[in-house]
Amino acid sequence: MASINPHIHFNGNTEEAFLFYQTVFGGEFSKLVRYKEMSIEGYQFPEKEENKIMHIALPIGKSSVLMGSDVPDILGQVSENENRSKITISAESKEEAEHLFNGLSAGGSVEMPLENSSWCTLFGAFRDKYGIEWMIDFTEKP
Numbered sequence: 001m002a003s004i005n006p007h008i009h010f011n012g013n014t015e016e017a018f019l020f021y022q023t024v025f026g027g028e029f030s031k032l033v034r035y036k037e038m039s040i041e042g043y044q045f046p047e048k049e050e051n052k053i054m055h056i057a058l059p060i061g062k063s064s065v066l067m068g069s070d071v072p073d074i075l076g077q078v079s080e081n082e083n084r085s086k087i088t089i090s091a092e093s094k095e096e097a098e099h100l101f102n103g104l105s106a107g108g109s110v111e112m113p114l115e116n117s118s119w120c121t122l123f124g125a126f127r128d129k130y131g132i133e134w135m136i137d138f139t140e141k142p
Contacts, residue, residue: 005065005066006067007067009070010053010068010070010071010078011077011078012052012070013070013130014053014056014068015056017130018056018066020128020129021104025058025066027058027059028059029056029057030057030058031056031057032055033053033054033055034052034053034054035049035050035051035054045072049072052070053068054069056068087132087135088134090138091122091136091137092138094140097114097124097136097137097138098114098122100136101114101124101136104134105128105134107129108127110125111126112124112125112126117137120138121140123136123138
């Protein structure tokens with residue numbers, strides 16, 4: 001079965017965002033590549049971008065990976081207020097759903113509090129402090 005692994009673009013604060021995500025999800029980064037480690041024939045990244053993140057990967061759970069990168073200045077800025085696709089996390093327990101919701105929404109804006117819904121036991125939606133939109137759900141097994 002194929003897996004879905006979201007990749008998020010940032011305007012220079014990927015490392016800060018992923019260190020925050022790591023405090024919520026735990027684990028270690030499986031990849032962290034900076035632009036200064038890239039070799040592109042005929043192109044030199046500006047010195048101010050050398051330490052920006054070209055690729056970072058944070059394994060989550062048994063088979064998911066959250067990935068991200070800083071957009072180099074040459075490609076313009078990411079609109080952090082655009083209607084991005086939401087990242088949905090299906091928790092394995094009520095406690096995990098609460099932990100993820102409370103941790104990731106800290107400093108952000110809650111769109112829908114984590115509460116009972118007609119389609120699952122718990123559901124909540126929010127934009128984190130980096131502008132990324134998340135949905136957390138949990139369905140109790142019969």
